[in-house]
Amino acid sequence: MTAEMDPVQRLVNDMLHEIFMTLGKGDPCDLARASCVSRGWHEFVISNGLSKQLCLKMFPQLYGVDRVTESCSFKSDGETGSSNTKEWDVLEREHRVYGFLSHCARSIVDRECISDAISASSTDNFPEEGINNTLEIRDRVGRIASYWSSKGENNPAVPETLIYKLVGDLGVITEIDIQPFKAFFQRGSPIYSAKSVRFQMGYSKASLDLDSVDQSCHISLNDKFVWTYTSPEFPMAQARELFAEIQVARACSLYRRIPSC
Template structure:
């Protein structure tokens, strides 16, 4: 007996919607032609992806790039065209679901864009937070108000990434009496995209927080995470993996703890920032549609998903490129 046929569409759909592994849905669609049609016609893989990543609700359409064969629907056959669209969506979302559940994660920061303020620029610039050498750091300007926030903005390795956690190490001023730690009281994370397709972050260093914030659209804002007043790397794991569409991450540093005895002002200083996740490029890409904020999901049929962490050579190469010739940092990194 075919229970999908006997139970009807509604009850059968409720049963299949309990599947959480995309490979299980693929197996269901492989049982028979009728089951495959049922899975594709109801878009179960797409619904699974939406449950995993609500950010996909902004997808306006799906496009397969470099497809080898294209089946043209018969003239006047709207049913054939609709079926072809459903099958295309099934293929793309099926591959996307498998890629999103891949086990490998790695560092996802491409470069630092800007900081809301910088003390003694460029010596204590935000780019220092990408170095593993704790002797170099970013420092905010001093403030008399300990509630004044700061923000660090980064560009990720691609415009389509899954972020799972952010690791931050506050700076310990070992050269000051008592080795004070210039941490923040709490942190919050925002993900989004740039309003312009021009060079991201160009000229933003001259802007103060939150005026530079006007350059970006934020599609996800996390909860606040309390920061410990320690110089160790602190891991902030997001409640659920988040799909970043646009490739921009901002770290909001909320509240100041440490006062500098020399001038009596409060500072925030960070030694290291790491974003952990996986890039979905080059197999997938996005094209953001303004001003609606929706986006086109692109799958490149000629590209494969590289399910491997970035190797040490590439990591060093990125650091050398972003360090602007600072030989001392390069030597320490090596």
């Protein structure tokens, strides 16, 4: 389509911006399709970062994302005059990645994110006090207490680690809820809470099959994961309360490498 035949080229930039953003609200893929109509549309959508703007409007939790990367690089097609510049390459990358996120995230519903418990760094009495108990909301099932207990360390600075598998390949974590266990069966009903907690998001390396991990073998799996996000440490009170609204870096974490090719 030539500029003479394209009516959009006759509109002012503010009006063009509204048209394209409205187009993308129904389906983010429509914005990507529009960018393929002509060179002019392609340049306008990418140079103004419309895919990124649309994604952030849909999911403001992603405002804290520092940068985006792709698992493989794309080469410019050389058709656009500025396509060989570093700035244009960054804009094209953001166009692809944020467009992908918008498309995938529309199918995400507000629900529990954990699908399975993978392993604990230690367990006092396995499986009675195993990590699977942490998936149970109740503190007792029937007359049996439901909790996870580590073996304990003489040095309180030694950390314990719990690893979980999430429900999907792509997700946005906005809140994590933790409730310390109150040992109602012990004298004084003591509450066992951590001094502090922190969270990591990432993905397993190709050499690790999560379904084959033996929970009874308490070995460190940290080197089997690529951690793409680590939160600050959050102190915990020794109280039997649901510690909610622990915001994970405000922007949340995407827990998978985004496939780009």
